[in-house]
Amino acid sequence: MKVLYACTELYPLLKTGGLGDVGGALPPALRDAGCDVRVLLPGFPAIRTGVSRSRLPHASPLALPDGEGPRLAQLGLRQPPALQPAILPGSGLAAYVLDVRTLFDRPGNPYEDAQGDNAIRFALLGWAAACLGHGLDPHWQPQVLHCHDWHTGLAPLYLRQTAMPGPPPASTVFTVHNLAYQGLFPRSSFGQLGLPDYLFGIDGVEFWGQVSFMKAGLQSADRITTVSPTYAREILGPEQGCGLDGLLRERSAIVSGILNGVDYQLWNPSHDAMLAHPYDCDSLQDKALAKAGLQRRMGLEERPQALLCGVVSRLTEQKGLHLVEALADELVGLGGQLAVLGNGDGPLEQAFLRAAARHPGRIAVEVGYDEALAHGIMGGADVIMVPSRFEPCGLTQMYGLRYGALPLVHRVGGLADTVVDATAENLRAGRATGFAFDGFDAQALRPALRRAFELHAHPDAWAAVQRTAMRQRFGWAEAAGRYMALFRSLGPQAAAA
Ligand code: ADP
Numbered sequence: 379m380k381v382l383y384a385c386t387e388l389y390p391l392l393k394t395g396g397l398g399d400v401g402g403a404l405p406p407a408l409r410d411a412g413c414d415v416r417v418l419l420p421g422f423p424a425i426r427t428g429v430s431r432s433r434l435p436h437a438s439p440l441a442l443p444d445g446e447g448p449r450l451a452q453l454g455l456r457q458p459p460a461l462q463p464a465i466l467p468g469s470g471l472a473a474y475v476l477d478v479r480t481l482f483d484r485p486g487n488p489y490e491d492a493q494g495d496n497a498i499r500f501a502l503l504g505w506a507a508a509c510l511g512h513g514l515d516p517h518w519q520p521q522v523l524h525c526h527d528w529h530t531g532l533a534p535l536y537l538r539q540t541a542m543p544g545p546p547p548a549s550t551v552f553t554v555h556n557l558a559y560q561g562l563f564p565r566s567s568f569g570q571l572g573l574p575d576y577l578f579g580i581d582g583v584e585f586w587g588q589v590s591f592m593k594a595g596l597q598s599a600d601r602i603t604t605v606s607p608t609y610a611r612e613i614l615g616p617e618q619g620c621g622l623d624g625l626l627r628e629r630s631a632i633v634s635g636i637l638n639g640v641d642y643q644l645w646n647p648s649h650d651a652m653l654a655h656p657y658d659c660d661s662l663q664d665k666a667l668a669k670a671g672l673q674r675r676m677g678l679e680e681r682p683q684a685l686l687c688g689v690v691s692r693l694t695e696q697k698g699l700h701l702v703e704a705l706a707d708e709l710v711g712l713g714g715q716l717a718v719l720g721n722g723d724g725p726l727e728q729a730f731l732r733a734a735a736r737h738p739g740r741i742a743v744e745v746g747y748d749e750a751l752a753h754g755i756m757g758g759a760d761v762i763m764v765p766s767r768f769e770p771c772g773l774t775q776m777y778g779l780r781y782g783a784l785p786l787v788h789r790v791g792g793l794a795d796t797v798v799d800a801t802a803e804n805l806r807a808g809r810a811t812g813f814a815f816d817g818f819d820a821q822a823l824r825p826a827l828r829r830a831f832e833l834h835a836h837p838d839a840w841a842a843v844q845r846t847a848m849r850q851r852f853g854w855a856e857a858a859g860r861y862m863a864l865f866r867s868l869g870p871q872a873a874a875a
Contacts, residue, residue: 379865381408382520382548384418384507386488386500386529390468391419391428394487395692396638396773397527397555400605403641404861406469407854411862416518417466418510420503420529421477422488429464429475437463440474440514446540447505447572448498455480461506461514474515476506489529497567500591504532511537511548522865523548528561531595532571535583538598539573549868551861552599554592556770557613557620558696561591585621596625600868602633603861605771606792610635618768618791636861637795638771639854645756645777647848652753657782659848662841665757665782672758675751676717676742684740685714685834688759688783690752690774693722693730698765698788700726704820705827706733710740712831717759718743719751756781760840761830767818769793775812776852782844785812786826796852800833800843811847 387393389402401417408415419425439460444450450458461474476482481499489496507530513519525533534550568578568589578584583594596602604610612618614627626633644650647665648658654671657664666682673680687709691697702709702716703726709716718730718741727745734743744751756762762778764787771792775785779796787793793814800810815826834840 379412379522379862380414380416380518380520381522381524381865382416382418382507382510383408383524383526384503384530384533385526386420386422386503388417388419388425388466391466392422392424392488394489396771399641399773400555400638401526402468403639403854404858405471407639407858408861409469409471410855411858413858413862413865415471416520417471417473418461418503418507419473419475420488420499421462421475421479421482423483423485425475426477426483429466429473439463439477442502442506442509442514447508447536448501449570449572452570453478453481453498453502459502459506461510474506474510476503478502496561497563497589498570500529500561501532501571504530504591505536507533508536508540511550512540512542513544513547519545520548522551522868524551524553524861525595525599526553527555528559528591528595531561531591531593533595534598534600535573535577535594549601550599551601551603551864551868552595554596554602554604554613554770557592557604557618557622558768560585560593560620560622563589563591565589593622593625596622596629600632601864602626602629603864604633604635605638606795607635607637608794609768609770609791612768612791634864636857636864637792637852638773638776639857640773640776640780640852641854642780642851645753645780647757647781650753650757652750653757659782659845662782662844668754668757669760670758672717672754673715675754676744677739678715678717678742679739681715683713685712685761685831686759687714687716687761687763687786688755688778689716689718689720689763690755691720691764693720693726695723696767698767698818699763700729701765701818701820701823702763703729703733705824706730706741707736708824709827710737712828714740714831716741717755719746719748719755721745721747756783759783760834761786761813764788764793765815765823766790766793772796779811779847779850782848784830784843784847786830787812787814788818788823789814789816796850800829805839805843808842808846810843811850812843
């Protein structure tokens with residue numbers, strides 16, 4: 379089974395969030411499951427410098443045809459856009475890098491749209507994926523084109539719209555990692571996309587007068603997946619459907635949820651190079667060393683008994699961290715500590731920094747992005763806070779489980795699928811792995827936080843829950859097996875249907 383994995387982020391080359399973790403882990407897991415997988419990436423600086431040029435059988439660059447896709451003439455390019463063959467470091471997987479310097483070779487956040495050309499940039503990525511799906515590479519044509527999030531949303535549409543000579547095109551799977559980011563562009567950008575006029579309509583890419591790349595993917599893919607079973611159900615309703623729930627309900631027969639996995643090579647306290655002292659279920663006492671190390675690193679008082687709550691997150695409204703901020707004083711009043719690593723919304727960053735200033739030694743906040751500190755917080759924290767308003771899957775709570783940092787979560791999406799609340803019944807049954815609450819406000823979070831403090835006051839009971847949490851496994855092999863089953867269910871005829 380040949381699969382082209384088209385995405386924009388791939389750890390360790392480029393990561394802005396969970397999409398990058400998945401890009402780094404799922405393609406190799408698919409390979410290990412027996413799939414012949416290649417990756418398509420845009421040539422952002424971090425990606426171009428991260429890949430070593432290879433000697434693949436088709437080592438020469440592939441020129442993209444100027445056909446029914448984006449109007450290449452408008453790009454002002456001297457040469458046709460090219461796909462450079464490459465090898466991904468680490469996994470050794472073959473990749474195609476869309477190497478158009480004027481479009482992708484820019485510093486900063488890869489999705490920044492300062493030049494107002496994101497529509498054409500990511501349309502070109504979709505066009506590249508579609509051309510490969512049609513057999514652009516004479517040595518390797520995928521049977522399945524696996525696209526990820528709005529950045530690749532046009533790929534299934536271009537593939538469907540374009541007739542090319544040769545064997546039948548690839549079938550398409552579109553995976554939604556976050557429905558809230560939709561790739562919306564002004565109507566004026568539609569003309570650049572090279573799509574027939576009728577597609578700017580309710581059955582096409584039009585969304586409340588704008589162009590929606592997410593909608594394009596949802597409309598035209600043969601299968602839609604999202605990254606947890608609960609989120610797959612939630613997006614069929616108006617609350618989480620982001621205005622696309624009607625379309626998703628119509629296509630619900632082809633919508634499913636496949637839970638993300640954890641890369642336990644990278645996220646494993648027994649051999650985490652970013653922790654000074656490894657530990658595991660049978661050496662939990664050594665987690666105290668990681669905790670002391672974190673307290674020192676972040677300028678917190680070295681209090682072994684304090685319940686240390688950690689946050690590693692984008693600081694956006696989605697992540698619900700304003701609920702944590704609202705309870706910060708109370709958390710300190712209960713004898714706890716708070717360690718926050720994140721960046722995002724300025725006002726929330728400032729609110730956390732003010733809380734740290736009010737409680738030196740008890741609340742520490744680092745604004746920024748720091749992979750090593752993220753591991754340090756998982757290792758040192760007793761609790762990892764993930765109170766997201768919605769959460770397609772969420773990886774940090776799964777990392778927390780493996781590190782014995784019990785997740786405290788809002789019971790939605792992937793958080794509901796991965797954390798077992800420490801109710802009296804679940805504690806008795808030895809199933810509990812964290813704390814969950816319903817209702818999205820600080821009042822609702824408060825009792826869950828208090829339950830964490832209460833349990834922490836009983837070290838044996840706490841350690842028992844930690845061990846249960848640390849034994850949970852959300853391996854990529856299982857996820858890859860589910861994707862493989864989905865791919866196999868798609869014959870080439872599925873694309874033609
Ligand atoms: P999302 O993709 O919505 O941001 P996930 O929980 O799926 O959320 O994935 C977040 C990933 O990004 C995790 O690997 C987490 O450790 C990492 N991360 C988030 N914020 C930071 C940060 N400030 N520094 C380092 N890593 C971070």
